[in-house]
Amino acid sequence: MAELITPPELNVQTWLNTENALSLETLRGKVVAVFAFQMLCPGCVQHSLPQANRVHALFNREDVTVIGLHTVFEHHKANTEEMLKAFMHENRITFPIGIDMPSVDGSPFPQTMSAYRMQGTPTLLLIDKQGYLRKHHFGHEQDLVLGTELASLIAE
Amino acid sequence: MAELITPPELNVQTWLNTENALSLETLRGKVVAVFAFQMLCPGCVQHSLPQANRVHALFNREDVTVIGLHTVFEHHKANTEEMLKAFMHENRITFPIGIDMPSVDGSPFPQTMSAYRMQGTPTLLLIDKQGYLRKHHFGHEQDLVLGTELASLIAE
Amino acid sequence: MAELITPPELNVQTWLNTENALSLETLRGKVVAVFAFQMLCPGCVQHSLPQANRVHALFNREDVTVIGLHTVFEHHKANTEEMLKAFMHENRITFPIGIDMPSVDGSPFPQTMSAYRMQGTPTLLLIDKQGYLRKHHFGHEQDLVLGTELASLIAE
Amino acid sequence: MAELITPPELNVQTWLNTENALSLETLRGKVVAVFAFQMLCPGCVQHSLPQANRVHALFNREDVTVIGLHTVFEHHKANTEEMLKAFMHENRITFPIGIDMPSVDGSPFPQTMSAYRMQGTPTLLLIDKQGYLRKHHFGHEQDLVLGTELASLIAE
Numbered sequence: 001m002a003e004l005i006t007p008p009e010l011n012v013q014t015w016l017n018t019e020n021a022l023s024l025e026t027l028r029g030k031v032v033a034v035f036a037f038q039m040l041c042p043g044c045v046q047h048s049l050p051q052a053n054r055v056h057a058l059f060n061r062e063d064v065t066v067i068g069l070h071t072v073f074e075h076h077k078a079n080t081e082e083m084l085k086a087f088m089h090e091n092r093i094t095f096p097i098g099i100d101m102p103s104v105d106g107s108p109f110p111q112t113m114s115a116y117r118m119q120g121t122p123t124l125l126l127i128d129k130q131g132y133l134r135k136h137h138f139g140h141e142q143d144l145v146l147g148t149e150l151a152s153l154i155a156e
Numbered sequence: 157m158a159e160l161i162t163p164p165e166l167n168v169q170t171w172l173n174t175e176n177a178l179s180l181e182t183l184r185g186k187v188v189a190v191f192a193f194q195m196l197c198p199g200c201v202q203h204s205l206p207q208a209n210r211v212h213a214l215f216n217r218e219d220v221t222v223i224g225l226h227t228v229f230e231h232h233k234a235n236t237e238e239m240l241k242a243f244m245h246e247n248r249i250t251f252p253i254g255i256d257m258p259s260v261d262g263s264p265f266p267q268t269m270s271a272y273r274m275q276g277t278p279t280l281l282l283i284d285k286q287g288y289l290r291k292h293h294f295g296h297e298q299d300l301v302l303g304t305e306l307a308s309l310i311a312e
Numbered sequence: 313m314a315e316l317i318t319p320p321e322l323n324v325q326t327w328l329n330t331e332n333a334l335s336l337e338t339l340r341g342k343v344v345a346v347f348a349f350q351m352l353c354p355g356c357v358q359h360s361l362p363q364a365n366r367v368h369a370l371f372n373r374e375d376v377t378v379i380g381l382h383t384v385f386e387h388h389k390a391n392t393e394e395m396l397k398a399f400m401h402e403n404r405i406t407f408p409i410g411i412d413m414p415s416v417d418g419s420p421f422p423q424t425m426s427a428y429r430m431q432g433t434p435t436l437l438l439i440d441k442q443g444y445l446r447k448h449h450f451g452h453e454q455d456l457v458l459g460t461e462l463a464s465l466i467a468e
Numbered sequence: 469m470a471e472l473i474t475p476p477e478l479n480v481q482t483w484l485n486t487e488n489a490l491s492l493e494t495l496r497g498k499v500v501a502v503f504a505f506q507m508l509c510p511g512c513v514q515h516s517l518p519q520a521n522r523v524h525a526l527f528n529r530e531d532v533t534v535i536g537l538h539t540v541f542e543h544h545k546a547n548t549e550e551m552l553k554a555f556m557h558e559n560r561i562t563f564p565i566g567i568d569m570p571s572v573d574g575s576p577f578p579q580t581m582s583a584y585r586m587q588g589t590p591t592l593l594l595i596d597k598q599g600y601l602r603k604h605h606f607g608h609e610q611d612l613v614l615g616t617e618l619a620s621l622i623a624e
Contacts, residue, residue, distance in 0.1 A: 040246040045201065054612050075242035083239055086231035090196040144522050147615025155623035210456050300366050303459025311467035352558040357513065387554035395551055398543035402508040 007125070007133035008115035010034070010069065012098035014081060016088065022096055024127055027065050031153045034125040036069040036100075036113065039079060039087045041121045047140040048122035049091060054143070055150070056095045063154045068097040071113040071121060076102075128153050163281070163289035164271035166190070166225065168254035170237060172244065178252055180283055183221050187309045190281040192225040192256075192269065195235060195243045197277045203296040204278035205247060210299070211306070212251045219310045224253040227269040227277060232258075284309050319437070319445035320427035322346070322381065324410035326393060328400065334408055336439055339377050343465045346437040348381040348412075348425065351391060351399045353433045359452045360434035361403060366455070367462070368407045375466045380409040383425040383433060388414075440465050475593070475601035476583035478502070478537065480566035482549060484556065490564055492595055495533050499621045502593040504537040504568075504581065507547060507555045509589045515608045516590035517559060522611070523618070524563045531622045536565040539581040539589060544570075596621050 007024065015021050024032060035052040037044035049068070056066040072079045081099065088097060100110035107114065116125070119138045126135035126149060135149060163180065171177050180188060191208040193200035205224070212222040228235045237255065244253060256266035263270065272281070275294045282291035282305060291305060319336065327333050336344060347364040349356035361380070368378040384391045393411065400409060412422035419426065428437070431450045438447035438461060447461060475492065483489050492500060503520040505512035517536070524534040540547045549567065556565060568578035575582065584593070587606045594603035594617060603617060 040242055042246060051612075054610070058612055058616070075239075075245075078236065078239035078242035080234065080236070080239070083231075083234035083236070086196050086234035089231075090198060142522070143611035144519075144526055144615040147612040147617075148526070148619040149615075151616040151619035152623060155620060207456075210454070214456055214460070298366070299455035300363075300370055300459040303456040303461075304370070304463040305459075307460040307463035308467060311464060352554055354558060387551075387557075390548065390551035390554035392546065392548070392551070395543075395546040395548070398508050398546035401543075402510060 004130075004132040006131060007127060008112065010067070010098060011101040011111045011115065012069075013101045014099045016081075016085065016097045016099070017094060018096035022065070022067060022098065024131060027127075028131050029129055030062065031064045031129060031150060032067060032125075032127040033064060033150065034067045034069050034127070036071045036118055036121055036123040036125070038070065038072055038074065038121045039084060040075055043140060044122045045091070048124070049093065051140070051143060051146070052095065053091075053093065055146070059150065059154075064150055066095040068093065068095060069100055069112060070097060071100045071110055071118065071123075072102075073109045073113060073120075076108070126150070126153060129156060160286075160288040162287060163283060164268065166223070166254060167257040167267045167271065168225075169257045170255045172237075172241065172253045172255070173250060174252035178221070178223060178254065180287060183283075184287050185285050186218065187220045187285060187306060188223065188281075188283040189220060189306065190223045190225050190283070192227045192274055192277055192279040192281070194226065194228055194230065194277045195240060196231055199296060200278045201247070204280070205249065207296070207299060207302070208251065209247075209249065211302070215306065215310075220306055222251040224249065224251060225256055225268060226253060227256045227266055227274065227279075228258075229265045229269060229276075232264070282306070282309060285312060316442075316444040318443060319439060320424070322379070322410055323413040323423045323427065324381075325413045326411045328393075328397065328409045328411070329406060330408035334377070334379060334410065336443060339439075340443050341441050342374065343376045343441060343462060344379060344437075344439040345376060345462065346379045346381050346439070348383045348430055348433055348435040348437070350382065350384055350386065350433045351396060352387055355452060356434045357403070360436070361405065363452070363455060363458070364407065365403075365405065367458070371462065371466075376462055378407040380405065380407060381412055381424060382409060383412045383422055383430065383435075384414075385421045385425060385432075388420070438462070438465065441468060472598075472600040474599060475595060476580070478535070478566060479569040479579040479583065480537075481569045482567045484549075484553065484565045484567070485562060486564035490533070490535060490566065492599060495595075496599050497597055498530065499532045499597060499618060500535060500593075500595040501532060501618065502535045502537050502595070504539045504586055504589055504591040504593070506538065506540055506542065506589045507552060508543055511608060512590045513559070516592070517561065519608070519611060519614070520563065521559075521561065523614070527618065527622075532618055534563040536561065536563060537568055537580060538565060539568045539578055539586065539591075540570075541577045541581060541588075544576070594618070594621060597624060 100112045102110050124137045128134045256268045280293045284290050412424045436449045440446045568580045570578050592605045596602045
């Protein structure tokens with residue numbers, strides 16, 4: 001890898017499923033897997049969030065931190081926090097979820113999504129133990145590939 | 157069949173995807189397939205609503221009318237009409253959807269759901285051309301079975 | 313339907329899972345669903361034969377007769393009767409299977425397959441109660457469509 | 469891991485898809501993934517062999533060697549080498565396949581299968597770069613788990 005990228009910090013309006021706000025800064029030393037999603041994105045519901053649940057169930061918390069990032073860029077009024085909480089309950093999501101900070105300039109894209117120049121949802125980010133961004137993937141990633149990458153990052 | 161059951165009329169607060177309110181009464185002469193669902197019910201999103209879309213795509217409108225009935229009995233505050241419209245858009249639902257009338261007695265179950273004594277979602281109802289209730293099924297039904305039943309009711 | 317087609321008779325070398333040889337002639341009065349397959353055709357193993365099992369399980373034997381037709385046109389030496397019996401056991405096939413009669417003119421295509429001008433496997437044939445060919449479909453057919461068609465043919 | 473196990477050598481009658489016979493001995497330095505299967509085992513065809521194909525496609529040949537081991541313990545007469553070759557062609561298997569050596573004592577179980585005390589098919593073996601057996605799993609393993617394990621063994 002020619003050059004290591006230090007990614008933007010997560011800019012989160014509200015955290016759910018966690019007592020304390022999370023930040024990439026304080027997670028240094030662990031591999032971080034961020035699953036950016038929207039509740040109304042069928043690919044997220046069918047593929048990405050079940051994968052996030054599998055990763056959260058498989059790895060030791062000391063090795064990998066799973067974060068869901070709710071990056072709403074469509075149907076803003078419909079995506080209430082109330083709905084997100086109910087959605088998390090029904091989809092048995094127990095890892096921390098951050099609601100991406102809405103834009104202040106009228107853009108439909110929330111701030112973390114913009115800072116990472118994400119193209120849509122689902123998007124997967126992997127951040128290594130030193131805090132570098134090692135994967136930025138739009139769309140679904142195969143489990144075999146993701147398992148390999150996570151184990152490689154843990155072993156570094 | 158020993159005895160034919162005339163089912164309760166649909167009691168709907170708001171209709172979407174249709175210019176006119178629907179009723180079993182005015183649909184006499186057609187087979188009616190009612191798919192009762194909730195947006196946050198994983199079995200509805202993964203199995204029942206895709207099946208409703210297939211039925212709606214396959215059959216002649218003169219033969220079969222597909223209706224989605226949004227029977228919210230959990231997470232009432234989250235299930236806004238705004239969210240339902242966005243959900244229908246993202247899940248490409250083009251058949252009529254009725255929002256079941258909320259109870260007035262403090263019950264979590266809406267009125268049509270109660271009148272039919274539905275046990276949960278998804279629930280499938282088939283009403284024949286004469287207006288009799290011929291199937292009341294809690295859970296997912298196989299496509300092969302449903303196709304057979306619809307064709308039999310059309311042929312009557 | 314402009315014109316009704318009387319299909320060629322099945323030309324079978326060996327019947328399995330049945331005491332008596334079957335023929336379209338003697339099955340007059342029932343709907344017949346013929347699933348042409350090869351053991352080594354992945355689409356047959358994954359989609360067509362499981363569907364044949366579902367049809368065989370769902371319908372009354374007086375209404376629908378399910379027949380598997382082993383139409384080997386590739387890997388002839390590998391497709392032994394011994395293997396077919398083991399395959400049927402492992403895939404829990406309990407409906408009658410006919411081994412299509414090999415060609416006598418050196419063609420790789422067996423005789424029933426040639427007579428019907430089948431393009432490959434899986435192929436589905438539906439024959440109505442009067443013995444007319446009502447469906448000839450190359451590839452997998454949806455369960456919803458097949459259920460509808462079978463019920464319509466039964467109701468005629 | 470309390471104690472490292474040096475596994476029995478593969479005892480193979482015939483190798484396919486490889487010019488030279490393979491042995492765990494000569495593969496020292498690479499991680500070896502052995503997928504024991506039977507052509508007529510539905511779980512092997514649907515889950516295990518497609519996974520073996522994915523592993524073979526994903527990893528560098530210098531890191532991981534994928535081997536299919538045809539461990540026939542049922543339907544011996546049906547499982548001819550001719551059929552296996554046709555099966556490999558139709559299922560697009562390009563990694564080396566070894567036909568497990570039949571028993572000489574009348575046991576239905578072939579010799580490698582017996583030496584490893586495998587309980588059935590599919591069975592997955594992982595051998596590390598030093599030649600130790602690190603995983604012996606009866607049934608299907610999740611892709612996420614397998615990816616993690618392979619990457620960990622490569623990183624050792």
